Amino acid sequence: MELEKYSIGIGDRFGFEGAAQLRALQKAKKLGVQIVPVWNKSNREHSIIGTSPADTRREADQAVRSCAWKASYYVDADHIGLATVDRFLDSSNFFTIDVADYIGKPVGPDSAAAFITSMSRFRGTLNIPGMPTPLFVTDDILGDIARKYLHAVEEAARVYRHITQRNKADSFVTEVSVDEAASPQTPAELFFILAALAREGVPVQTIAPKFTGSFLKGVDYVGDVSQFAREFEDDLAVIAFAVKTFDLPRNLKLSVHSGSDKFSLYPIIRRAITKFDAGLHLKTAGTTWLEEVIGLAASNGDGLQLAKEVYSEAFKRYDELCKPYISVINIDRHRLPDPKQVGSWNAEEYVESLQHNQSCEKFNLHFRQLLHVGYKVAAEMNGRFTSLLQQCRVAIELNVTKNIFERHIQPLFL
Ligand SMILES: [Zn+2]
Numbered sequence: 001m002e003l004e005k006y007s008i009g010i011g012d013r014f015g016f017e018g019a020a021q022l023r024a025l026q027k028a029k030k031l032g033v034q035i036v037p038v039w040n041k042s043n044r045e046h047s048i049i050g051t052s053p054a055d056t057r058r059e060a061d062q063a064v065r066s067c068a069w070k071a072s073y074y075v076d077a078d079h080i081g082l083a084t085v086d087r088f089l090d091s092s093n094f095f096t097i098d099v100a101d102y103i104g105k106p107v108g109p110d111s112a113a114a115f116i117t118s119m120s121r122f123r124g125t126l127n128i129p130g131m132p133t134p135l136f137v138t139d140d141i142l143g144d145i146a147r148k149y150l151h152a153v154e155e156a157a158r159v160y161r162h163i164t165q166r167n168k169a170d171s172f173v174t175e176v177s178v179d180e181a182a183s184p185q186t187p188a189e190l191f192f193i194l195a196a197l198a199r200e201g202v203p204v205q206t207i208a209p210k211f212t213g214s215f216l217k218g219v220d221y222v223g224d225v226s227q228f229a230r231e232f233e234d235d236l237a238v239i240a241f242a243v244k245t246f247d248l249p250r251n252l253k254l255s256v257h258s259g260s261d262k263f264s265l266y267p268i269i270r271r272a273i274t275k276f277d278a279g280l281h282l283k284t285a286g287t288t289w290l291e292e293v294i295g296l297a298a299s300n301g302d303g304l305q306l307a308k309e310v311y312s313e314a315f316k317r318y319d320e321l322c323k324p325y326i327s328v329i330n331i332d333r334h335r336l337p338d339p340k341q342v343g344s345w346n347a348e349e350y351v352e353s354l355q356h357n358q359s360c361e362k363f364n365l366h367f368r369q370l371l372h373v374g375y376k377v378a379a380e381m382n383g384r385f386t387s388l389l390q391q392c393r394v395a396i397e398l399n400v401t402k403n404i405f406e407r408h409i410q411p412l413f414l
C-alpha cells in the first residue's frame with residue numbers, strides 16, 4: 001500500500017462531516033490535483049467523545065460511497081503506541097506511531113555502538129544534494145543522536161512489528177511521529193532517525209518531525225517564518241537523500257501535524273514541495289468541529305444558543321478541557337471574553353470572533369482555541385447537539401467544504 005504524493009488528514013471529531021470534507025478534495029480533483037483523504041482520530045479524541053475506531057471507518061466508507069470517490073482513502077490510527085494500538089487494528093490502514101515520549105530514554109550500549117559503527121561511513125563533511133550547507137558528522141554527534149533517538153526508533157519498530165502480527169505489512173501505511181517532542185529535530189537528526197528506522201526495517205512512508213516554532217491547534221504559525229522555510233527545505237533534501245541512501249519507501253514524505261490554519265506557512269511549503277518535487281501529508285487539527293459551531297451560531301435561534309452554552313461551559317471548565325492539549329494551545333485567559341458578554345452577542349458577532357479570518361478585527365484566537373478544545377462539552381450534550389447539527393446540515397457542510405478547500409487546499413496545492 002503506497003500513499004499518494006499529496007494527502008490530507010481530515011480529523012472529524014463527531015463523524016458527521018466526512019462527505020463535506022471529501023467534496024473539498026473532489027473540487028481539487030476537478031482542477032487537476034489529486035489529494036487523497038486520511039481520516040485521522042487519536043485515542044485521546046475517541047476517549048473524550050466516546051467513539052471507537054470502527055466509527056471512523058464507518059464514516060470514511062460512507063463518505064466515499066455517497067460521494068462516489070474512486071481513488072484511495074485511509075483511516076489513520078493517530079498517535080498510537082503499544083498500549084493503545086490494538087483497538088485500531090481492525091479499522092485502520094494507516095498507523096501514526098508516536099514515539100515522542102521515548103526520546104532521550106536510555107539505550108543499550110551495544111545497540112548505540114552498533115549504530116555508530118554502521119553510520120561511520122558518513123563521518124566528516126556530508127554533502128546532501130539540495131542542502132546549501134553540508135552536515136558535519138563526528139562520532140560524538142552520532143553518539144548524541146543515538147542517546148537521544150535510538151530508544152524511540154526501537155520503540156517505533158516494536159509497535160510496527162506488533163501491527164504486522166495482525167495486519168499484513170503491505171496492507172497499511174506507516175507514519176512515525178515525534179512532533180509532540182520537547183524540542184525540534186535538526187535536519188541532521190532527521191537524517192539519522194531515518195537511517196535508524198531503515199536499519200530496524202520500518203517502512204516509513206510519512207515522518208512527522210517537530211518543526212521549529214509553535215504549531216498550535218487551529219491558529220496560525222507562531223515563530224520565525226524564514227527559519228522555518230530553511231529548515232523545511234533542508235528536511236526535504238534530507239528525506240530525498242535518505243530514501244536513496246537507505247532504500248526507504250520512495251514515496252516517503254513529511255507529515256505536518258496540527259497543520260490546519262498555518263496560513264503564513266502555506267506559501268513557503270508550497271514553494272518548497274514544488275522545488276523538490278516532494279509530496280506532503282497535511283494533518284489538520286480537528287477544526288471541522290469549529291466549522292460546526294460556526295454553522296450553528298450563524299443559524300441563530302437554538303443553534304446560536306447552544307454555541308453560547310458550549311463557550312460558557314468551556315470557560316468554566318478551562319483547566320480540565322485544556323489539560324490534554326496543554327502543549328499545543330496557547331490561550332491568554334485575560335483575552336477570553338466573559339461568557340455573559342458572549343451571551344449578548346448576535347450571530348454575526350459570534351461567527352466573526354470564531355472564524356479564522358485574521359483581517360477581521362473581531363477575530364479572537366483565544367476564544368477560538370478554547371472552543372477548539374471544548375468539544376467535550378458538546379459531546380456531553382448528546383442528542384441536543386447532534387440533532388441541531390442535523391437541522392443546520394446544509395450551512396455546516398458548506399462551511400466545512402469551504403474551509404478545507406479555500407483556506408487549505410488552494411494555497412497549498414492549487
Ligand atoms: Zn501530532
